[in-house]
Amino acid sequence: MIDQRAWSVRVHEDFRDLEQLEGQWNHWAEDPPFRRYDWQRTWWEVYGPGSLSRKRSRLCILEVRHGETLAGIVPLYREWHPLWGWVLRWLGSGEVCSDYLGPIAPACYQEHVGRVAIIALHALALGKSRFQDVAIDRSAAPRLTCHRIDWDGMRADDPAVQAVRIQAETLKWALDVRPTESSWQLALPRTWGEYLDSLQPRSVRRRYRKLSRAYLDHPDLVLHVVGKQEVFGTPCDDNWQSAWNILVQLHQARRRQLGDQGLFASTQFEVFHRRILTEYLPSGRAALAWLEWQGQPIAAEYLLLSGKTVMAYQSGINPDFLTLSPGHLMSLSLIREAIRWGFETFDLLRGDEPYKRHLGARPTPLVRIRAAPPQVSARWRFTLWNWGRHSRELLRRMKAKNIDFGGTMMEDDQVAAVDS
Template sequence: MRLAAYDNFDELEQCQSAWDRLADRCVFRTWRWLATWWRHYGSEDPRCRLHVVVARDADEQVLGVLPCYVHASAISGRTLRLLGDGEVCSDHLGLLAATDNRGQVADAIADALLSDPSWDALDFAAVDDGEPSTGLLLDRLQQRGCHVDTRPEQSCWTIDLPDSWDEFLAMQSKSHRKQLRRLDSRILQTDSAAWRHAATAEDFSIGWDVLEDLHQRRRQSLGEPGCFSWPRWRAFHEDIARQLLAAGELRLSWLELDGEPVAAEYHFARGSTVFAYQGGLSPEAADAEPGRLSLIACIQHAIGEGRRQFDLLRGDEPYKAHWRATPQAVHRVLAIPPRFAPRVRYRARTAIRNAGRWVQQAARLFS
C-alpha cells in the first residue's frame, strides 16, 4: 500500500470519483462538500494547512482517504482536524476506507501519522460511535502509544422510513398519529397550503431568500443572531447549495399558508438518505404549527422518492424522539502522539481546564 499526503486540493482532482465512492451515502463526506468547505474556511487562513492522506494499492486504486487539515495556535499547537468541522457542523465525519481494506488502511495511516512530527494533537469532532474505519484508526494509534480520549457530544437522530405514509403514521404514538392526520387533512391538503421546492435556479433564488428570512426572524425572536449573520457560513452554504442543486442532491423547500411563507427547510438527499440540515419558521405563524406541517411534507416527499432514512442530524431536541427517530452516539476524539512536547502541552491544557472547572464549581458553591 502506498500513501501520499496532499496540501493542495488541485492535486486531488484525480481522486474525486474514488473519494465519493468511499463517502457512500453521506453528503458531508463527499469531495464536493469538503473541497468547498476548505475553499471557504481553510485556504485563506494562514493558521491552516491542508493535510489529506490518500492510500492506494499497487494498481493505484484509492482504498482510503483521511480528509484533514492542520490548525496552528499558540495554545493548542498544531492540531490535526477533520475537514468540515467547526461552525458548519458537518456530521458523520471520519476516515474514508473501502470495506475490505479498512484494517490495512488504518494500519498504514496510523504508521504514517506517527512518523510525521508536524502535528501535536489529533482533535476529531462529530465521530459516530461504532464508525468502523475511524474506530480502527484510533485503535491503531492507541496501540502505537498515543493517548486517546473520547468525549460524548450530542447524538445524531435518524428516522427509518417505511414504504408509505400510512406505515409511517402507524409507527407513531396514538396521540401523535392523530395530530399528524389532523394537520395533513385540515391544512396541508387544502387550497390554503402550498408546499414548494426548488427544482431550478429561479426556484432556488426564491427559496433561498425565504429560508434566510424565516431562519433569521425565528432565531432573532429567540434572542440569537442566526446562522446567516455569519459571513463565511452564509457564503459557504450558498455556494454548496447551488452545487447540490445542479447535482440533484438539494432539497430546499418552503411552505406557504394563504400565500405567505411560514416555514422553510434546507435538506440534502444522497443515496437512501435525506439529511435535515437547517430551517426557518415565521414567529408570527407559530400557532399554525408551521414546523410540524413542513416536516410532514418533507417526510412524505422523502417516502415518495423511496428514501429509507431521514437523518435529523446532531442535537438532542425532544421532538426527535417524538417522531420515532433513534439516537446514534457521537464523540469528539482527542489523540496525543507519544512525543515529549505534545504530551507536556496536553497535560498543561488539561490542568488549566480542570482548574477552570474547579473555580466555576467553587463560585457556584459560595454564590
Template sequence: MQAVNPQVSLFQTWEWVSLWWKHLGKGTEARVLCVQDGGETVGIAPLYTRRTAMGKVLRWAGTGISDRLGIIAACGYDHAVAGAVAEWLESQRCADLHQLAEGSAMVRVAEARGWQVVWQEKCPYVLLPETWEAYWGSLSKKTRFNIGYAQRQMTRELGEVHLDTASETELPEAMEALFALHTRRWRQRWLPGGFYHPCVRQFHREWATVAQRNGWLRLHTLRIDGAIRAVLYVFHFGRRAYYYLGGFEPSLARYSMGTVLTAYAIRRAIEEGCVVFDFLRGDEPYKYRWKPQVQWHRRACWAQGTLAWAWRKRVDWETRLWWRLQARLHGKGAS
C-alpha cells in the same frame, strides 16, 4: 470510493469540502492523506492544519459546519485505512477529529490506540418503511391529529397553505427566506444561529446551486398566500435524507409550521426511495416525536509532548460546556 462505500456521507464529498475550503478555509493549510495498497489508492483522509493558541492542530476538512466526517475508504479497507491514518497522525503534534460516527473504523482504531475519545453529540434518525402510509401509521395518534389540525388551522386563520419543494428558479428566494427565518428564530434565544456569518451564507448559496444541479437538494417550503413562512433545508444522498437546518416565522409558532413541513419532507423522502431520514446532530426535543433511533457522534483527540495534558483538559472542559449549553437550550440534561 465515494460512490461505492455507503458509509461515506454527503459532508465528505468533493463538492461540499471544496466549497468549505473556498469560503471557510481561510488560515488553513490542506493535508490530504492518500493510503495505497500495491500502488492503488484505497483510502483518503481530507485534513487541514491550523495554528491555534496551543500550536498547530489537524482536523477534518469541513469541521464546524459538517455533521458527519471521517476517512473515505474503498470497500473492505476501512480498518486498514483508519489504522494508517491514525499512525501518521501520531507522528504529528496534535489531532482533533470531530463528528465521527459511533462504531466507525476511525473510532474503533482511536480507542484501541489509546486516544482520548469522548461522546460528542446525539444524532437521531428514522428508518423509513417503503410507504408513507406505513410510516404515518407508526406515529402516535396525538402526533397525527396535531399535524392535521395544524394544517386546517393555518388554512382557516391565515389563508391558502401550499407545501412544495423549491425549483431552480425559486432557489434564490427560498434560500434568503431560510437565512432570514432561521436567524430570526434563534435571535429570540439571544443566539446567532447557523447562518450567522456572511461567509457561511455565501457557502450555502453556492452549495445549494451545486446540490440542486446534482439532484441532492430538497429545499422544502411552506407558503401562506404565496409568502414563504417556513423552510426546511434537506439533502438526499445515497438513499439517505439529511435534515440540515430549518426556519419558520417565530410570530406564527403556534401553528406548528415546522412540524407540518417535516411531515412533508419525510413523505417526499419515502416516495423518492430513501431508507433513512437523518435529523443529524443535536438532541432537540422536536426530533423525538418522529420515533427516531439514536446514534452518537464521537470526538477523537491525540496530542503528544507537553501539549498532551493541556489538550486533554481542554477537550474535557469543552465537552462539559457543550452539555451545559444543551441543557439550557432544551431544558433537560445530556441524557
C-alpha cells in the same frame, strides 16, 4: 484478508494534486454529501487560509496506498493554535457541522486506513519518514508536524474509529474519546398512514394526527420545492434564490428571537452554501423547500439528498406563526412527501432535540476523538487542555447547583469566558 504488501502515505497540501482521485473519492464516500470531494474542496476554498479565521492553516490530506493500490484518503487540514500547537481536523468541520466524517476508503480497507493514518501522524510527530510498516512521503509538506488530532462528527460504529483508538493506545498517545450529540434517522414506511400509526407514545401520535387532519390537506397550506424535477417526479419551482432568501430570513428571525445571531450571520457560511447549491441543485443532491400558510412563508428547509435518503440540513421558521407549530408542520409535510417521492430514510442529522424522537427517528451515536502523540511538547499541551476541560465541567456542575463563588454567583458570561 489483506496481504503483507508495504503501506505508504503521501501528504498533500494542494487539492490540485488530487484532482485525478475525485472519481474514486466520491465512489468510496458512499454518497453522504459531507464526505464528497466537491463538498470538502469547496469548504477548504471558503474556510481555508484565505479566510481571516484560518490564516495559519494548511491542507493535510493523506493518500494511503497498499503496495501500488490506492487504499484510502484521509481528508484533514492542520491549524495552528497558540496553546495546542498544530491541530489536525477533518475538512468540513466547524460551523458547517458536517456529519459522518472520517477516512474515505472501501469497506475492506477502512480499519487499515485508520490504523495507517495514526502511524503516519506518529512518524510525522517524530520527524521520521518510516515507522513500523508504513513509509511516509512528506516531500509536499516537509515541515509538517502534529501536536494533536481533534476529529469530530465520526460514527461510533465506523470501523476506522476502533482502529484509530487501538493504534493510538498502542503507540501510547494521550487519548480522549467521548460521545457527542447523535444523528437521528427515520426509516420511512410505504405509506403515510403507516407512518402515523407507528408514532409513539400515543399522545404524540394523537397530536400529529390532529395536525395532519387540520392542516396538511388544507388548501391554504402549500409546500414549495426547488430541486431537480426528475428526483421528485413533480414540477418544481426553479427560482432557488427566492427560496434561499426565505430560508435565510426565517432562520435569522427565529434565532434572533431566541437571542442567537444565527448561522447566516457568518458570511463564510452563506458563501459556502451558495456555491454548493449551484452544483447540488441541478445535479439532484440538494433541494430547498418552504411552506406557506395563506400566502405567508411560515417554515423553510434546506435538504441534502443522498441516494434513497433525505437529509434535513438547515431550517427556519416564522416567529409570527408559532401558534401553528410551523416546524412540526414542515417536518410532517416533508416526511409525507419523501414517502411519496420514494425515499427510504429521512435523516434529521446531528442534535438531540426531543422533536426528533417524537417524529419516530432513532439515534446513531457520533463520537469526537482528541489525541496527542507521546512527545513532550504535545503531551503537556494535551494535559493543559484536559485540565481546562475538567475545570469547565466542574464550574458547570457548581453553577447548576447554585454554589456561591466567594460570595458572588458566577454569571453565564463568566462561565463562558472560562469555557473559551
